[in-house]
Amino acid sequence: MSFQIAFAVPGALNTQTGGSFYDRRLVECLREQGHQVAVLTLPEGFPFPSAEAEAQALDALRSVPAGVPLIVDGLAFGALPTAALAGVEAEIVALVHHPLALETGLDPAEAERLLRQERENLRHARHVLVPSPHTKRVLASRYDVAEHRVTVLEPGIDRPEPVGRRVPLDPPLILSVGLLHPRKGHDVLIEALARVVDLPWQAVIAGTPWDAEHVAALRMRLDDPALARRVRLAGSVPAEERDALYRQASLFALATRYEGYGIVFNEALIHGLPILSCRTGAVPDTVPPGAGLLVPPDDPEALAVVLRQVLGDVGLRAAMAAAAERAGEALPSWWDVAGRAAQVLRRFQGKAA
Template identity: 45%
Template structure:
């Protein structure tokens, strides 16, 4: 089977969605699917007329005997005419709906939701990266449940990070600095914990939303945490592995997740977690592996962080549960197998 995976922007970008696409391209051949990458304009989900014309032309040139899988960052913003111009069944890959991105003006969020609803109505199949997203697409976007396949991201096996007694506790937050990731909530929570011995490293691009990153830097300075919080920016896989190995506690203040790959990466290493219940994160992090708090609630986040920072025994108990859960996570070959099965379903 031949497949073209159409993805907008830079395929090497260090985000979960792009990592998912890269892993599909690497692992689908073992499932009997010869997959190639088609680069779409990087302006999605806000393409101009010229970008839409280029996209329509690129999709129409995909050979007739080749399946077409379009990443949701572009698919939900495609007008029906562009999808129909492909002249073939199209499968959409959805990590989370475009209109659910935090910080959008209400009218823009509504327009994206309407666009995505119309686009998904034309998809032969929809691949969702979590059960939560699948339910959301069925309930809010009208996608028939029997047209949705769930293919959770894979999590490669990793070396266990053994719990350390402290007293210094190193916190790690992984994810691009955007409004949806809730980093200001995390900083406000940590500002209430200056009596404890901790430091935080944020590993994630600072270039995706420069205004958000600038605001975060200002907040860190205003709360007096500049000597405790490091914004590392985008890091290499090797550097990220080292950060995981040095961490004592993983934390996520995300307001919404379509899955939460950084959370499962922490579980795979046996790191205790403090994470919000925003979106699919409530289901990604199992009970006992740490603490779950409502998204946007700095006080609740501070309380949960205090519980684990101040108590090495609680961290060790949570770490054991995290490691156990991490050993049950799917790997990338399983993800690719689920996608391949979906592509063969008519």
């Protein structure tokens, strides 16, 4: 049986971030399953909105009547004033991709403020959706959210039909996909690559520019002649080009400083790519044993060691690729994820807060 849902998202659903992609596929699949989903597009600027953007967002949330499940993306949910949020009549379900206070580069006082505010806001959510067991553990330990109030909805995967034959480039292509943002650790990857220039490889870093100062610093580092001809900072690429890069790559590397999940790891798995990343956030839960090697975050020397290991051992690379492919075949579809979300949301349909 279908029912009505509201989904509040800061900015456009087609923004090229993992969180926006998650929201968009959830909306699309819920609609495909027959549910009426009204998307409320909140102003951009969250989690640091202007007073005007904050007021517009609250007006949008207040427009949803009581008895309607209202998913609010965590980028906005955790940043809104607690007292005003408590006055929303709809049945709020918070979707926390990762807690706001854990973003890289925040001033400690600002991080503490965000932690306190998001913790208080979570008390007013009827339920909480998260993309990983790690985020559920963080909400329980640092945000005082009871485990029975949290449902883990790991991201689904869209399987190309067929995925397409892999055509690895020579020399081997190291692919990294992620926002050009300090949290993604592309600077760490570049420093690691600088330590293995004696080996044959090429690299592409693809991702939407997010932090202009950070992007400028990456480009400056790539002015090094030893790297400039081997590393391409591709920026945002169309889906067709991204899929082609996955097919051409020999391994996937993301030196992330923190992930609430990391949808790009799923993309690497379905393309059978060995994964090199960092032991942080949800990454150890997301990257299966055998398919990846994880090092401490912010450690280019450790990353260079595993890069050298995988680039230099064709047998190891093949074994990791086989493990990745097996793990990719076991991933759920977005249709499955939407079905589980609907089961949760149905519990709050027509209920008074």
